[in-house]
Amino acid sequence: ESKTVEKPQDQHRSLPSQSTFAAMMNDDGAAESKTVDISADEPLRVNVADALNEQDVVKFTVHTRTSMERFLKRDFSVSRQHDEFVWLYNLLIDNDDYAGYIIPPCPPKPDFSQSHGKLTKLHADNSSMPPDELEKLKQEIQSEYLSAFQKTVAMHEVFLMRLASHPVFRGDSNFQVFLEYDKDLACRAKSKKDRAMSFLSSISKAVDSSFSSHKDTDEFFEQQKFFITHYNTVVKEAMTKSEAKVKRRLAVVSQLDRVGTELTRLANSQSQYGPLAEAARIVGDHCLKAEVIVKKLAAKEDLKLTDLLRYYVADGQAAKDLMYRRVKAYGAQEEARKKHDAAKKTGKKVLESEEQLTQATQRFDNITKSAKEELEVFKQRRLVAFRKGIVQYTQCQIRQARDEYQMWKDLLTTMRSSGTSSSA
Numbered sequence: 001e002s003k004t005v006e007k008p009q010d011q012h013r014s015l016p017s018q019s020t021f022a023a024m025m026n027d028d029g030a031a032e033s034k035t036v037d038i039s040a041d042e043p044l045r046v047n048v049a050d051a052l053n054e055q056d057v058v059k060f061t062v063h064t065r066t067s068m069e070r071f072l073k074r075d076f077s078v079s080r081q082h083d084e085f086v087w088l089y090n091l092l093i094d095n096d097d098y099a100g101y102i103i104p105p106c107p108p109k110p111d112f113s114q115s116h117g118k119l120t121k122l123h124a125d126n127s128s129m130p131p132d133e134l135e136k137l138k139q140e141i142q143s144e145y146l147s148a149f150q151k152t153v154a155m156h157e158v159f160l161m162r163l164a165s166h167p168v169f170r171g172d173s174n175f176q177v178f179l180e181y182d183k184d185l186a187c188r189a190k191s192k193k194d195r196a197m198s199f200l201s202s203i204s205k206a207v208d209s210s211f212s213s214h215k216d217t218d219e220f221f222e223q224q225k226f227f228i229t230h231y232n233t234v235v236k237e238a239m240t241k242s243e244a245k246v247k248r249r250l251a252v253v254s255q256l257d258r259v260g261t262e263l264t265r266l267a268n269s270q271s272q273y274g275p276l277a278e279a280a281r282i283v284g285d286h287c288l289k290a291e292v293i294v295k296k297l298a299a300k301e302d303l304k305l306t307d308l309l310r311y312y313v314a315d316g317q318a319a320k321d322l323m324y325r326r327v328k329a330y331g332a333q334e335e336a337r338k339k340h341d342a343a344k345k346t347g348k349k350v351l352e353s354e355e356q357l358t359q360a361t362q363r364f365d366n367i368t369k370s371a372k373e374e375l376e377v378f379k380q381r382r383l384v385a386f387r388k389g390i391v392q393y394t395q396c397q398i399r400q401a402r403d404e405y406q407m408w409k410d411l412l413t414t415m416r417s418s419g420t421s422s423s424a
Helices: 018-025 082-094 113-128 133-166 173-180 192-207 217-270 275-346 350-423
Strands: 011-014 044-054 057-066 077-082
Touching: 044 133, 057 082, 057 133, 057 173, 057 192, 077 082, 077 173, 082 133, 082 173, 113 133, 133 275, 217 350, 275 350
Parallel strands: none
Antiparallel strands: 011 044, 044 057, 057 077
């Protein structure tokens, strides 16, 4: 049974259950596809069962079912905020044991400022608006708000599902704390100094030429380096174009609404002209119907295509970060080798340098082994996701084209019937 979705002007904003999300986001009533599919025999299954937006703080109800003995219960739920997801992500990134793995992208911070801004403006202007327009704008804001909320829940859920389905990450102790500890994790937000250091680190990584200039002796990684560099550029460009396409389609929606509304007003104010006024009313009514169809397609394009591309821009960067860490490990191995050679020449700290070389070599070999497996999984994951996303996007376009064709066909039929009646 679906839960009530409260309007964004309310202080407490709740979302429907996950099954209701699927019904709302899929025209056929089928379950909505996820970026990650988990089989029934997985030892750890996680989902976001519910979410609540309370004074701009989103609280996610994280539901866990598991057969793993390390957990105290088999079925349980906890409440988590976005900062706690960031806390878990940062711990995974900082853990050197995971240097050879693709860390799932951190979910973006919930942002409903656009809906709140429109709502504030609506409240300021509602005294001068006709009741029907006011109600229409309220429904549009509600729809926009719900769409943003659904995306927020989905991105946070995908992050957890990726971790739960991974044979290594599912055993992480911090992940267990995140899932099982039923109180706030009291994780502090990054200080200005920490944020500055993170920013400088990202800048340093961006300008570091060691990755692009590195000539790998392993043909697999040399090919992967060129592929992922090109892949990230292409997917980012596709995402930008997809965002622009959705924006332009929404502009068409706005114009259809304007034309339909103005024609309807014209027909109502010029009723003395009889057939002409009726024709204007009919065309205006069908323009508003077309607006609904095109707006629905724009929402589906944003969900099925743009969001998919946006996610894989982040996931592609995570794969590139993995390869960057491998190159840095190779550099550390070579540096340890040089120090060991120098130590053998001087006869000083030979054992110490030999141990450092052994550790650096072992670390590089471990990263190389796991990185190969991760990149193969990354390939399969993106192929499945893009195939599914493109098929669903195409199905949406076909349905929209059929609906729009039928709508304009009905308009012509209605106009002909109206003309015949007027002649008679």
